[in-house]
Amino acid sequence: MKSIHKHSGDSSIRTARRKDFLLFMLPSLIALMLVLAIPLAYSLITSFFDTNLKYQGLGEFRGLQNYIEVLKDTYFTESVLTTLKFTVCVVVLEFVVGLVIALLLNNIYKARNFFFTIIIVPMMITPIAVGLIWRLLLHSDLGIVNYLLSLIGISGKAWLADSSLALGTVMFIDIWQNVPYMVLVILAGLVTLPTEPYEAAAIDGASRTQSFFRLTVPMMMPTFSVVLLLRSITALKTYDLIFVLTRGGPGTTTEVISYHIYQQAFRYLEIGKASAMSYLLLLLIVPIAFLFIRISRSRTT
Amino acid sequence: MYKRQTKLEKVLTYIALTVIMLFFLLPLLWILRTSLITKVEAYKIPPNWMASLTFDNYISIFKDNTFGQYFFNSFFIALASTVVSVLLGAMSAYWIVRCARRSDRMKLAILVTQMIPPVVMVIPLSLIVKGLGLDDSYIALIVAYLSFNLPYVIWMLFSHYESIPRELDDACAVDGCTRAQTYFKVVLPLVMPGIMSTAVYSFIVSWNEFMFALNMTGLKTRTLPVAIASLDTQQGVMIAELCAATIVAILPVIFLSIFIKKYLVQGLTFGSVK
Numbered sequence: 001m002k003s004i005h006k007h008s009g010d011s012s013i014r015t016a017r018r019k020d021f022l023l024f025m026l027p028s029l030i031a032l033m034l035v036l037a038i039p040l041a042y043s044l045i046t047s048f049f050d051t052n053l054k055y056q057g058l059g060e061f062r063g064l065q066n067y068i069e070v071l072k073d074t075y076f077t078e079s080v081l082t083t084l085k086f087t088v089c090v091v092v093l094e095f096v097v098g099l100v101i102a103l104l105l106n107n108i109y110k111a112r113n114f115f116f117t118i119i120i121v122p123m124m125i126t127p128i129a130v131g132l133i134w135r136l137l138l139h140s141d142l143g144i145v146n147y148l149l150s151l152i153g154i155s156g157k158a159w160l161a162d163s164s165l166a167l168g169t170v171m172f173i174d175i176w177q178n179v180p181y182m183v184l185v186i187l188a189g190l191v192t193l194p195t196e197p198y199e200a201a202a203i204d205g206a207s208r209t210q211s212f213f214r215l216t217v218p219m220m221m222p223t224f225s226v227v228l229l230l231r232s233i234t235a236l237k238t239y240d241l242i243f244v245l246t247r248g249g250p251g252t253t254t255e256v257i258s259y260h261i262y263q264q265a266f267r268y269l270e271i272g273k274a275s276a277m278s279y280l281l282l283l284l285i286v287p288i289a290f291l292f293i294r295i296s297r298s299r300t301t
Numbered sequence: 302m303y304k305r306q307t308k309l310e311k312v313l314t315y316i317a318l319t320v321i322m323l324f325f326l327l328p329l330l331w332i333l334r335t336s337l338i339t340k341v342e343a344y345k346i347p348p349n350w351m352a353s354l355t356f357d358n359y360i361s362i363f364k365d366n367t368f369g370q371y372f373f374n375s376f377f378i379a380l381a382s383t384v385v386s387v388l389l390g391a392m393s394a395y396w397i398v399r400c401a402r403r404s405d406r407m408k409l410a411i412l413v414t415q416m417i418p419p420v421v422m423v424i425p426l427s428l429i430v431k432g433l434g435l436d437d438s439y440i441a442l443i444v445a446y447l448s449f450n451l452p453y454v455i456w457m458l459f460s461h462y463e464s465i466p467r468e469l470d471d472a473c474a475v476d477g478c479t480r481a482q483t484y485f486k487v488v489l490p491l492v493m494p495g496i497m498s499t500a501v502y503s504f505i506v507s508w509n510e511f512m513f514a515l516n517m518t519g520l521k522t523r524t525l526p527v528a529i530a531s532l533d534t535q536q537g538v539m540i541a542e543l544c545a546a547t548i549v550a551i552l553p554v555i556f557l558s559i560f561i562k563k564y565l566v567q568g569l570t571f572g573s574v575k
Contacts, residue, residue: 017400020480024396028389028451035448036414039425046425101321107314115318117559119325124558125551126509128526132547133332136540144331147346180325185574188566226573237418240511244530258420265424266516278421289416293409296573 047276053269066276076277078252079260080284086167086256087235090174095228097175098182105183106190116187123180131244134173135160163250170245170254174238182227189223190216222295229292236285257281336544343541358545368546371528375550378439378514378524379507382446387500390454391492395484397455398462399470408459414452415571419512422448427516437519445513450503457502460572461495462488498564505554525550 047066050059070076101119105112122130137145138159146156159169193216201211217224239258242248248255248263261281265274335343336359342352362368397407426445427436435441465488473483511526518527529546532539558565566574 016479020400021396023481024392024400024484028393028455031385031389031444031447031451032414035426035444035451036417036422039422039429039448040417042425042429043421101318104314104318104321108311108318111315115322117562118322120558120562120565121329121555122325124505124554126511126526126554128509128511128530129547129551132529132543133328136335136544137328137331142344142346142540144346144348147348176325176328181569185566185570188574223574226570230570233416237420239420240526243511243515258418261420262423262512271424271428274424278418278424281418282421285416285418289413292416292573293412296412296571 043275043278046271047279049272051270051272051275053271059272062272066272067280070273070276070280075252075255076257076260079255079257082167082252082254083236083238083256083258086171086174086238087232090171090178090235091228091231093171094175094178094182094231095224098179098227099186101179101183102186102190105187116183120180120184122177123184125177127177127240128244130173130177131241134176135245138169160246161250163253166246166250166254170241173245174235174241177241178231178234181231185227186220186223189220193219225295226292229288229295232288233285233292236281236288257284332544332547335541336548338541340539340541343544358541359549362542362546362549366528366532366542366546368525368528368549371523371525372549374439374518374522375508375524375526378442378446378522379504381439381443382450382507383500383504385443386447386450386454386503387496390451391458391489391496392484394455394458395462395488398459399467400480408456411452411456412571415449415456419449419510423512423516426513430517436517437522439522441517442514442522442524445517446507446510450507453503453506454499456571457499457568458492458495460567461492465491498561498568501557501561502564502568505557508554 046058048061048063050062050066051057052059105116105119108115137143140146140156140158140161143156145159149156157165160166197215197219198211201215206214237258238256239262242254242256242259246254248259257277258281261274261277264270264277337354337356338352339355339357342349345352397404397411401407422445426448430436430441430445469487470483473487474480478486508524509526510524511530514524514527515530518524523531525546529543529550532543532546561568
């Protein structure tokens with residue numbers, strides 16, 4: 001082909017383009033195939049088989065049986081409910097607290113950078129370290145928290161070992177780590193708001209509450225939806241914090257989906273079922289991801 | 302909101318912010334303090350507020366517990382995965398923005414990968430790694446980290462390339478540059494700041510990663526998050542040493558995050574908030 005069209009400019013452009021494609025795109029495409037496409041396909045296939053690490057190969061073909069069993073499994077459905085409860089609570093609380101802190105920071109000029117720099121630190125730390133830090137602080141006998149509470153006459157609690165407190169404690173720690181994320185992004189949105197509408201509203205005699213709900217909220221809506229959706233996605237994936245804090249316990253009170261799937265795969269070695277659960281988790285995330293993509297697209301174009 | 306505030310309001314705002322700041326700061330300071338006192342003092346409740354400071358715990362984790370090795374493992378794996386992602390991703394992002402026919406769809410596909418939970422990836426990846434006999438090797442984790450680093454780098458660099466006028470590329474082409482020459486000599490230097498901040502962020506994410514590392518590393522290649530998580534369960538809780546190890550694991554990240562503070566918002570929202 002190449003020799004026939006030797007003199008045609010069109011073809012030399014095409015060969016150049018092909019060469020460029022090989023140089024610019026091929027290495028990435030191979031890598032993405034290797035680390036994303038193949039593993040995802042492998043998971044999808046095993047989700048239809050009785051794959052188990054106890055024996056070699058894929059095992060027996062089961063069709064949709066894995067999915068049916070998983071959906072009937074109350075341990076799995078409970079972990080879904082725990083995850084949803086966790087996600088809704090932490091996202092809402094983190095958003096409200098983060099918004100308040102961001103509004104406070106937006107109100108000051110002096111030392112704003114100082115406060116801001118310190119407040120965003122927890123967000124950058126690995127959740128493993130965050131979990132360990134709070135485990136030490138909340139230790140029922142050796143922890144500083146129970147000691148300080150005892151000073152003001154409150155008797156200490158087994159924050160992570162008491163099944164009625166554990167999930168709430170985990171949520172609290174998650175909030176400590178992720179409120180900074182909300183502060184960071186919401187403040188970035190607040191500082192870019194135009195001042196004119198506020199001046200006009202002030203002249204018209206609007207109260208501060210009025211200008212917050214009539215001006216700030218509508219103008220900040222795109223940022224709000226981005227943080228809420230993104231944070232929901234990351235909260236649905238929570239694993240590390242549960243691993244260090246409670247290992248899903250006491251009982252299964254803090255067992256979120258990711259932890260449940262991990263156990264199914266690497267403790268009970270049932271890869272087929274774990275893969276089916278993985279795909280059900282993906283189904284849960286897809287609508288949120290889809291919403292996020294629609295919003296972020298309409299913003300960038 | 303932009304109305305003049307009363308003096309009282311100002312004072313109250315500063316007081317509230319100080320309390321909030323302490324809420325985020327004090328836990329970390331307490332861990333720092335515990336890492337700097339002796340093992341015996343660390344167990345004392347009520348705490349001895351006048352305990353003398355020592356670096357013994359730091360010396361001990363590096364001498365007895367090979368934390369130096371874990372620190373190196375974390376550093377090497379995060380750096381290698383970041384470098385590979387940037388080398389591959391920077392060029393692909395450019396191609397997708399400038400040359401690809403269906404760039405919209407490709408962008409979408411790249412973004413979708415960022416939403417996949419790690420637990421979904423870790424099962425097949427670890428089976429493949431074990432099948433190839435690569436467990437407890439650096440290469441396994443470096444390649445596994447590409448599954449989130451590479452799409453992240455590509456996605457983040459789209460907007461940086463888009464901010465460079467296409468006319469610049471065209472002018473180079475008119476001057477007889479090939480696509481590769483245009484890219485390396487003209488475009489690449491212009492997006493360098495974007496590449497650097499993306500790389501630092503991707504390094505932090507790799508440094509902090511836990512689930513893949515838990516599953517694919519052994520004694521030799523263990524990273525810091527896995528090491529501190531196992532220090533916690535090994536021989537009871539060694540409070541003082543655990544605190545020292547935690548400080549070692551989080552200090553580099555705090556330092557780096559201050560360094561890229563300006564770019565954090567973009568990095569954390571996939572560029573959807575600027």
